[in-house]
Amino acid sequence: MEQNIEAKAINVSSHEDPMAEKSEEFLELANGCLCCSIKDAGIAAIEKLMERKGAFDHIILETTGLADPGPIASMFWLNEEYSAGLRKQISLDGVVCVVDAAFGQQQMEEDHSIDGIGESLRQIACSDVILLNKVDLVSNDKLAVTEEMIHKVNPSAPIHRTIQANIDLVHIMNIDAYAGVKQLQNDTFKPHQLCDASDDCHDHICQSPATHYELQLLWRHDKPTGGDHKDHNPSLRVLRCKGLFVLETGEEFMLQGVQNMYEMTPVEARDVVGIPDSGKLVLIGKGLDDT
Numbered sequence: 001m002e003q004n005i006e007a008k009a010i011n012v013s014s015h016e017d018p019m020a021e022k023s024e025e026f027l028e029l030a031n032g033c034l035c036c037s038i039k040d041a042g043i044a045a046i047e048k049l050m051e052r053k054g055a056f057d058h059i060i061l062e063t064t065g066l067a068d069p070g071p072i073a074s075m076f077w078l079n080e081e082y083s084a085g086l087r088k089q090i091s092l093d094g095v096v097c098v099v100d101a102a103f104g105q106q107q108m109e110e111d112h113s114i115d116g117i118g119e120s121l122r123q124i125a126c127s128d129v130i131l132l133n134k135v136d137l138v139s140n141d142k143l144a145v146t147e148e149m150i151h152k153v154n155p156s157a158p159i160h161r162t163i164q165a166n167i168d169l170v171h172i173m174n175i176d177a178y179a180g181v182k183q184l185q186n187d188t189f190k191p192h193q194l195c196d197a198s199d200d201c202h203d204h205i206c207q208s209p210a211t212h213y214e215l216q217l218l219w220r221h222d223k224p225t226g227g228d229h230k231d232h233n234p235s236l237r238v239l240r241c242k243g244l245f246v247l248e249t250g251e252e253f254m255l256q257g258v259q260n261m262y263e264m265t266p267v268e269a270r271d272v273v274g275i276p277d278s279g280k281l282v283l284i285g286k287g288l289d290d291t
């Protein structure tokens with residue numbers, strides 16, 4: 001299934017599939033803006049398909065080159081709003097970004113000059129796995145430079161060099177990059193562990209070990225300095241965060257975050273892409289130097 005989600009309509013049919021019968025689903029986006037419309041339209045289209053055709057093994061959503069993956073990822077990242085009915089069956093596995101080895105470096109350089117965080121950098125920052133594709137077309141030196149630039153933007157995503165995007169699927173599917181979310185589906189999940197800036201739920205999550213730090217960073221745009229002083233930076237943006245907090249008691253909590261939405265869960269699965277082995281917080285975004 002493929003969606004051209006920047007078009008005015010969403011097409012969730014498969015043109016190649018001769019068995020596809022009349023499965024065309026064209027959905028008008030209310031205002032043509034993906035980030036504002038897909039929350040309802042995209043989920044609705046997938047739900048409709050699932051009702052008619054049963055659950056899918058995987059749904060691969062390919063955005064066009066200019067998409068900002070943050071809002072899309074946070075929408076598919078299961079939260080309370082989406083955890084009823086069919087929506088319960090959809091969860092976000094991970095975000096994969098394909099960087100063109102021939103032009104990626106130039107694109108990143110240009111995008112650094114656009115408010116320091118142009119689209120290519122946002123896409124890399126929000127990714128859990130990166131494919132550096134077309135490596136047959138450039139020198140090893142250029143590859144190394146491009147990899148270094150990618151790594152600076154996103155130190156936690158593994159980078160795979162590919163030709164024709166050829167890669168073993170184990171690296172890009174079932175990667176569980178948003179692990180912890182599955183716990184939302186069982187009865188022991190405590191509500192309000194997954195919050196965003198619009199939620200009036202800060203009081204509920206204050207037991208969370210890292211909450212104070214996150215509140216400052218994600219919502220107040222203050223760099224925590226360790227003392228009472230707070231370094232306010234309105235242009236500070238966290239696009240993606242992951243981390244492992246180890247309490248003195250030995251309890252471990254995993255942090256997952258997309259933009260200003262985050263979740264803390266007790267560690268169950270260690271085998272998660274991008275989660276450090278020992279206590280560490282990885283913040284990917286803008287204005288975070290020296291934080």
Ligand SMILES: Nc1nc2c(ncn2[C@@H]2O[C@H](COP(=O)(O)OP(=O)(O)OP(=O)(O)O)[C@@H](O)[C@H]2O)c(=O)[nH]1
Nearest residue numbers: 063064065100133134135136137162163164165166
């Ligand atoms: N030499 C070489 N060519 C490639 C490789 N991958 C894709 N191509 C070719 O590059 C051309 C453009 O393909 P892409 O860059 O993948 O284009 P696309 O995916 O439509 O681009 P988007 O609009 O960004 O999605 C096609 O002719 C591909 O066959 C590669 O690894 N090596």
